[in-house]
Amino acid sequence: MFLTSNVHRAPLHVSVSSLSQLNSQSVFSVKYAVKLLKKLADDGNFKLGKVVHALLIVSNHASKDHVIQNNCLINLYSRCGQLAIARHIFNRLQQRNIVSWSTLMTGYLHNGFTWEVPKLLKDMVSVDNLFPNEYVLSTVLSSCSNGGLLHEGRQCHALVLKSGLVLHQYVKNALLSLYTMSSDMEGVLEILKSVPGSSNITDNVVLKGFLDHGYTNEALDVFSRMLSEGSVGDKISYVNIFGLCARLKDLKLGQQVHCRMLKSGLQLDVFLSSAVMDMYGKCGEILGARYIFYSYPDHNVVSWTTILAANFQNECFEEALKMFLQMELQDVVPNEYTFAVLLHSCAGLSAIGCGKTLHARVEKTGHGTFVVVGNALINMYVRSGHIEAARALFSNMICRDTVTWNLIISGFSHHGRGEDALYMFQDMLAAKEQPSYVTFIGVLLACGHLGRIEEGFYYLQHLMRDFGLEPGLEHYTCVVGLLGKAGKLDEAEKFMRSTPITWDVIAWRTLLNACNVHRNYGLGQKVADHLLQLNPNDVGTYILLSNMHAKVKRWDGVAKMRKLLRERNIKKEPGLSWTEIRNETHMFVSDDTQHPETAQIHEKVRKLLAEIKPLGYIPDTASVLHDVEQEQQEGYLSYHSEKLAVAYALMKTPSQAPIHVIKNLRICDDCHSALKLISKVTMRVIVVRDVNRFHSFQNGSCSCADYCQPEVVSLNKTFLTINHKSASGEKILGVRTVSARFGTDPFL
DNA sequence: CTAGGGTTAG
Numbered sequence: 046m047f048l049t050s051n052v053h054r055a056p057l058h059v060s061v062s063s064l065s066q067l068n069s070q071s072v073f074s075v076k077y078a079v080k081l082l083k084k085l086a087d088d089g090n091f092k093l094g095k096v097v098h099a100l101l102i103v104s105n106h107a108s109k110d111h112v113i114q115n116n117c118l119i120n121l122y123s124r125c126g127q128l129a130i131a132r133h134i135f136n137r138l139q140q141r142n143i144v145s146w147s148t149l150m151t152g153y154l155h156n157g158f159t160w161e162v163p164k165l166l167k168d169m170v171s172v173d174n175l176f177p178n179e180y181v182l183s184t185v186l187s188s189c190s191n192g193g194l195l196h197e198g199r200q201c202h203a204l205v206l207k208s209g210l211v212l213h214q215y216v217k218n219a220l221l222s223l224y225t226m227s228s229d230m231e232g233v234l235e236i237l238k239s240v241p242g243s244s245n246i247t248d249n250v251v252l253k254g255f256l257d258h259g260y261t262n263e264a265l266d267v268f269s270r271m272l273s274e275g276s277v278g279d280k281i282s283y284v285n286i287f288g289l290c291a292r293l294k295d296l297k298l299g300q301q302v303h304c305r306m307l308k309s310g311l312q313l314d315v316f317l318s319s320a321v322m323d324m325y326g327k328c329g330e331i332l333g334a335r336y337i338f339y340s341y342p343d344h345n346v347v348s349w350t351t352i353l354a355a356n357f358q359n360e361c362f363e364e365a366l367k368m369f370l371q372m373e374l375q376d377v378v379p380n381e382y383t384f385a386v387l388l389h390s391c392a393g394l395s396a397i398g399c400g401k402t403l404h405a406r407v408e409k410t411g412h413g414t415f416v417v418v419g420n421a422l423i424n425m426y427v428r429s430g431h432i433e434a435a436r437a438l439f440s441n442m443i444c445r446d447t448v449t450w451n452l453i454i455s456g457f458s459h460h461g462r463g464e465d466a467l468y469m470f471q472d473m474l475a476a477k478e479q480p481s482y483v484t485f486i487g488v489l490l491a492c493g494h495l496g497r498i499e500e501g502f503y504y505l506q507h508l509m510r511d512f513g514l515e516p517g518l519e520h521y522t523c524v525v526g527l528l529g530k531a532g533k534l535d536e537a538e539k540f541m542r543s544t545p546i547t548w549d550v551i552a553w554r555t556l557l558n559a560c561n562v563h564r565n566y567g568l569g570q571k572v573a574d575h576l577l578q579l580n581p582n583d584v585g586t587y588i589l590l591s592n593m594h595a596k597v598k599r600w601d602g603v604a605k606m607r608k609l610l611r612e613r614n615i616k617k618e619p620g621l622s623w624t625e626i627r628n629e630t631h632m633f634v635s636d637d638t639q640h641p642e643t644a645q646i647h648e649k650v651r652k653l654l655a656e657i658k659p660l661g662y663i664p665d666t667a668s669v670l671h672d673v674e675q676e677q678q679e680g681y682l683s684y685h686s687e688k689l690a691v692a693y694a695l696m697k698t699p700s701q702a703p704i705h706v707i708k709n710l711r712i713c714d715d716c717h718s719a720l721k722l723i724s725k726v727t728m729r730v731i732v733v734r735d736v737n738r739f740h741s742f743q744n745g746s747c748s749c750a751d752y753c754q755p756e757v758v759s760l761n762k763t764f765l766t767i768n769h770k771s772a773s774g775e776k777i778l779g780v781r782t783v784s785a786r787f788g789t790d791p792f793l
Numbered sequence: 794c795t796a797g798g799g800t801t802a803g
Contacts, residue, residue, distance in 0.1 A: 079794065082794085083794070086794095113794045114794080115794090116794045116795070117794050117795095119794090119795090120794070120795070142794090143795085144794050144795050145794090145795085146795090147794095147795045148794070148795045149795090150795085150796090151795065151796065154796095179796075180795050180796050181795085181796085182796090183796045183797065184795080184796055184797095186796095186797095187796075187797070214797085215796055215797055216797095217797095218796095218797050218798075219796080219797065221797095222797080244797090244798095245798080246797055246798050247797090247798085248798090249797095249798040249799075250797080250798055251798095252798090253798075253799080279798095280799075281798055281799045282798085282799090283799090284798095284799045284800065285798085285799070287800090288799090288800085314799095315800075316799050316800045317799080317800080318800085319799090319800035319801070320799075320800055322800090322801095323800070323801070345800090347800050347801045348800070348801080349801085350800090350801040350802080351801050352801095353801085357802095380801085381802080382801045382802050383801080383802090384802090385801090385802040385803080386801080386802065388802095389802075416802095417802045417803075418802090420802080420803065421802075421803085424803085446803090447803095448802095448803050451803090452803090
């Protein structure tokens, strides 16, 4: 084009010496200068812009006082990030109009000086006696929403109403953004109702607003209206809609939207690919997320973090850590979200070595001061069994949020430290931090552990409601556990029958477990029947039931359970335990002989069992459901994985070191009593994380006080669940090492 | 001559 060729060629050849030749010539008409400056402003071309500006000055043309041309110069400099120059020109204008003001305001807005913009409006009205038009109003409103200036924004709303410009779409959208920013979704609905007309941009603002503030149904309404109008818009619309699908965890809808996007021919960009990955990740379809990741090449921190998070959310913790190494190789610099995801992945694996390395790194980079990272660190230490390290971190945190408190409270609860948990809860209230739904799960677990029935009911029936919280299934399940633990089994059953809620398998299993502990055979059988009716293939029920039969020496019952399992071809998930020794993770499978040191480990187990026998240990293998086929083989050694892992850790660690073992199932009664005694004879602290909680064995007793906690979901869905398959699906046996090289050695 | 919407943690 004529314009571009002129811009890009002619002025480029202008040198200082040639300026004098151009001096007397009228090179630019005003009209041409305006076109040129606009083009340069759009490109953000500071270098050429200065040259043209210089030419305009030296050309001695009458145009230099031309207001439109000068407005273009202000625009040029503010678009190039040179706000000081823009302001200087504005100050020296011979004459100015409303566009001069509006251009300057936009400059302040885009350069981050949002709070100056309402002041400029005030000056404009008082000094130049100009009334704001739609350009000015939408710019000032945007500044208010970007800068959190709610008060000023409200005043602008008044101006908008006075001017009658509400009907203007730009102004309306800016108003919607303002009310979205201030979480006033009722205000948003009000504007939508009173102002007709909608554009793609309106839809996007509103959709995002509804999503951010939990108005999922309203967001769905917007989406279905977009569909009925035949188009779902552009890339940004798709980003928002994928966000909606992610929120709904509706994979089917997400796939349909994805198909539609493909058909519409839209190409992925870094935002869109992140949004699609996030959708697949949150909908539990990790393969979809990975597919998108590899089909779009140009990733930034955010899209990398998205794929790491998708892996984490789908319990592919190792894969998340491995992919981070790739990210580093590509020189993408991680941010606080990246570190949070990585630390949560370590937490999922109880990979304390990786976790500590990352801890060292965030301390060095300064990311440790972000709440998200602090929370992730606390979570990592809690789930690796280092509750005191978590407490120390908590004490040193500069700023905390609800999640921080929830983590430390339920952390103590899961470690059987009920009193500490309740003290923390009191501190939380004293710090004026609003407790949430999750907070009370941790609090009720703590009450359960301490056997404080009345206190628990007070929290459930009064305090929660004082904070506007409606108790849910998790809370009620905690109460069942609370009553059950105190031996009030009939009351627990009555509570379940009288509470109008749909109880799930977990709740009934909590009651069955209580029956088991308190040897209430009759009620136990009743509950078990009910459980098997709910889910005839639930292994957990069979195991509990079999334990119960064994406890009252009803061996016929135990045999019946085994027969049922065999007949129904129900496979018990293999028992896995692992322990980390100097950054190496050693994984054990029950009755596994693949570890290179199997002979020594078995020898160690035999020795330990012999040592604790005099202290009263009676092997209780009959009560334990092993793999039925294997069990009938001759010479079968019933060594559960946790026994193997503990024995190995005892062999390989210094004599005072505490031992940390993680397992995928619930610890069985036999191992539990064995480990209590082993902690006594070896004088070691042995911390075992099972699916539900932590058992801290010390000097012959356990922090769980021999009672299992209800299996309520706490903090998030991945709490205490593990990934026993690697990304490629290979089965993990014997020794496996989780690499812990993340660029920074914690001891450097 | 001047104005608007997007991705990651729990």
